[in-house]
Amino acid sequence: MSKITEKIAKLLALAESPYEEEAKAALLQARRLMAEHKLMPEDIEPQENKKVIQECVGVTCTKLSSPWTVYLSTLIAAHYCCRPYRSSVHGSKVSEIGFIGMEDDFKLCKLAFLYAYECIASRCRQIRTQKEYPAKTLREMCNSYGWGFCRGLSAAFQKQEAEHQEWGLVMVVPQAVEDAVSKMKRSSYKISPQSSMNHQYAAMGYADGQEFDMRRRLEPSA
Template sequence: MAINIKDKIAKLLALAESPNENEAKAALLKARELMAEHKLRPEDVKQAKNETVIRTVLDIPGTAMTNPWAASLSAVVAEHYCCRAYRYRSAGSKKNKIGLVGLEEDFEIAQRIVIYAHECVMAGIKAQFVRDPKDPPGTYREKCNAYGWGFARGVNKAFREQEEQHQEWGLVMVVPQAVDDSMADMGKKTQFGTEQTGGWRDAYRALGFQDGRRFDPASRLSDGVPGQLMIGG
């Protein structure tokens, strides 16, 4: 294999960070073609300086009762932005928080969008639900959680549809092996449980799922942050 192939792909991947969406997509497409032809993965062509793995706990709670959907939503978003999410609990605490792991070049974008997705759910909950003292205990919490689970499922659906439309991103928008290797010691911290809608199907499907399908991170990537190529076209 010619040595300059890796350099050429690396330059294309650099161009793929252009804020110009058409230029970014064209660069990604060509990089994908070359990687497929020469059986290369993104980490095979990235420079060593990009192999720094960041692991940080975000200020997002992820408790089993009040917002069990937060970990799953974070995992969906993080993976789409080439990172991983996990649950973190400090010594002596009963509450979990959401953590994020990724290469330095991916981490900032993923962090912004994970936080934004959580903010969108909380805003949706505030807009859709009001506590009613006449309701049975736990009703408000169950509705809120059903909405959150639906939103996470809707975001996942939207991302999968985006990936189908842009199959040229397939070899680029993947979680690097270095990130997964760094999480080998985490065990159950990466297991996020199952959906619990509490029977509130309207909150889950008619509200949460539909809002999740409409989730658009563009506003958090439009302030000069590299990586706008990951927004749907």
């Protein structure tokens, strides 16, 4: 292995870091070097070692109880070069969240999604302890918080992309992933209109979503 391919290989290894900015910076530098030296991915690592992962991540949702979950998966997937999907048994209202992506991208995407989901779920558990409210009102509070968090996270991602426009070279969904997704049926839950939300909890969620930071992630369960 030449010095340049060895350097690129080390950068690609660093790109597996769970720290988002470190991972993207390493991946960007690796891709720039590959372009400069006219190298293809298979010149660095055998293509057979790269595989597309399609897998559910253990989080379920319904249109009534947690419709924001689908929107959250879409936001996270787009930020980690993956595509989301939902798996459900025919006739069931419950869907399980899954992602499709290259192996390294999938690992980061899954970790980020599970952390973001747990951030929302944890706050929702706190909201439900307010027993003075009926179940329908508590559900509205929780869903308003979830939608607000997603909107805040979307704003945070847009700000990051504006500040790091060079990340556009990194955040491209590989063609192999797009090919896998093209064979699947796509669907999503409709985003709740502002008029139906509890504005206090939506604002609380928005603020927390803007502050979401993978560096404070929860360790994945064993």
